[in-house]
Amino acid sequence: MTTDTIFQSIEKDFLLTKQQLAPIVEGFNQEYKTGLKTPSKGLATMIPSFVTKMPTGHETGTFLSLDLGGTNLRIAAVELKGAGKSTVLELKRKPTTELKTGEGALFFDWIADAIHHLITVQAKHLFSQDQVSGKETLALGVSVLFTNLLSLLSQTEVDRGTILRMGKGFTLSNTEGHDLADMFHEAFKRKNLNVKVTAILNDTVGTLVAHAYTNPECRIGLIFATGINAAYPEDISKITKLDPSIRAKYPAGTEMLINTEIDIFGTEAYLPLTGYDLTLDLSHSQPLFQLYEKMLSGAYMGELTRLIAMDFILAGELFEGHVPEGFNEAWSFPTIYMSTLESDDPIKSLEVMSNFNCVNTPTSNDIAILKRICRIVATRSAYLAAVSIISLLDQQNLKDNIVVGINGSTYEFYPGMDRRVRRALDEWYGKEFSSKITLEVASEGGSVGGALIAMLCK
Missing domain, CATH: 3.40.367.20 (Hexokinase; domain 1)
Incomplete structure (x- = not known):
């Protein structure tokens, strides 16, 4: 031929x-x-x-996001400035094999420590004094690639999701059957952090909302x-x-x-x-x-x-x-x-x-x-x-x-x-x-x- x-x-x-x-x-x-x-x-x-609101582009304030979708943990402080504009300051951490295969509570404590560092050191200038000191609760959105780290997550509300099965090399003990938000909140309490998971989302839903803020x-x-x-x-x-x-x-x-x-x-x-x-x-x-x-x-x-x-x-x-x-x-x-x-x-x-x-x-x-x-x-x-x-x-x-x-x-x-x-x-x-x-x-x-x-x- x-x-x-x-x-x-x-x-x-x-x-x-x-x-x-x-x-x-x-x-x-x-x-x-x-x-x-x-x-x-x-x-x-x-x-x-379970997300039923879309942004207008006029929203302002500083909020937290956490991405559990890939090899690295990515936590961001996002300052919404209105007019579809924002400033993002991101912290990346890579979990060790011991963290990925150990006790679930230790993994979530590790995440809480990273969030504390972001709020009090790396992105301190983006937060108010009350947010840094813990007097004001910070809202956190957790982005999860459902077919990746959490290969099965049962969600019945925007801020609740039961871990059914882990994936991507994660075999955290004492996590399956637990609510993802609860595991975060327990770690935040142990680390004296005033942070609340207000949403668990898929990254594609996040993409739609992020662009709707711009347009x-x-x-x-x-x-x-x-x-x-x-x-x-x-x-x-x-x-x-x-x-x-x-x-x-x-x-x-x-x-x-x-x-x-x-x-x-x-x-x-x-x-x-x-x-x-x-x-x-x-x-x-x-x-x-x-x-x-x-x-x-x-x-x-x-x-x-x-x-x-x-x-x-x-x-x-x-x-x-x-x-x-x-x-x-x-x-x-x-x-x-x-x-x-x-x-x-x-x-x-x-x-x-x-x-x-x-x-x-x-x-x-x-x-x-x-x-x-x-x-x-x-x-x-x-x-x-x-x-x-x-x-x-x-x-x-x-x-x-x-x-x-x-x-x-x-x-x-x-x-x-x-x-x-x-x-x-x-x-x-x-x-x-x-x-x-x-x-x-x-x-x-x-x-x-x-x-x-x-x-x-x-």
């Missing part, structure tokens, strides 16, 4: 038309409806956040990074998974923010999976899980590119048919290499392949082929990410003044990704309607969003 023949086959599978996107949009529309009525037990979608017309918060997720406000009357007694607490027309967990949407029945997608999935530690996310997010784009490139090599159309040493190893070609190749810097492009032991120095044609593969994979990613936006517009029946706040490295830093998402929307709606959709880079939800929700829910 020639280079052109191989590319024609790949582009036929990867470059999705409006007609090919339509079944995915329809599938997502059905998953919203199913998720709103299916109880959030275990691994679930359409998770109610109150924002109706969708999208994270497009190593993974993908989205949040939006839903009429409580439609969230039938909530007990009627809970829904009855809210006035008619109240909206609650929903963490869609859109990363686990999608089935083999309607996703246009290619042979490369199936090969990637089989090499993953969780096959048949997050199939949609595996087709588009930053954690997987590089591996898809590598798999396609291998076919060109085996056909003798790339690197003279010689597999560079290490290139045949799964997950050896991260997405950052794609980003470098698409940045149009010839020297840096060659440096990408210096990470592998090539028999001969890659030619300009080799680099051009690799770059074209990257472009195909990244373009499909953008179009599939656009499906999240399109389906959420359908779900809310939005027609005018549509603002989407997008946070994440894949959207923000991958060359041309923002333009490709825009092009997908133009092709789906036509430019007249698509021009009503504003895509804006959003602040990270774990800091500003967490502090805002702590304030709104105190």
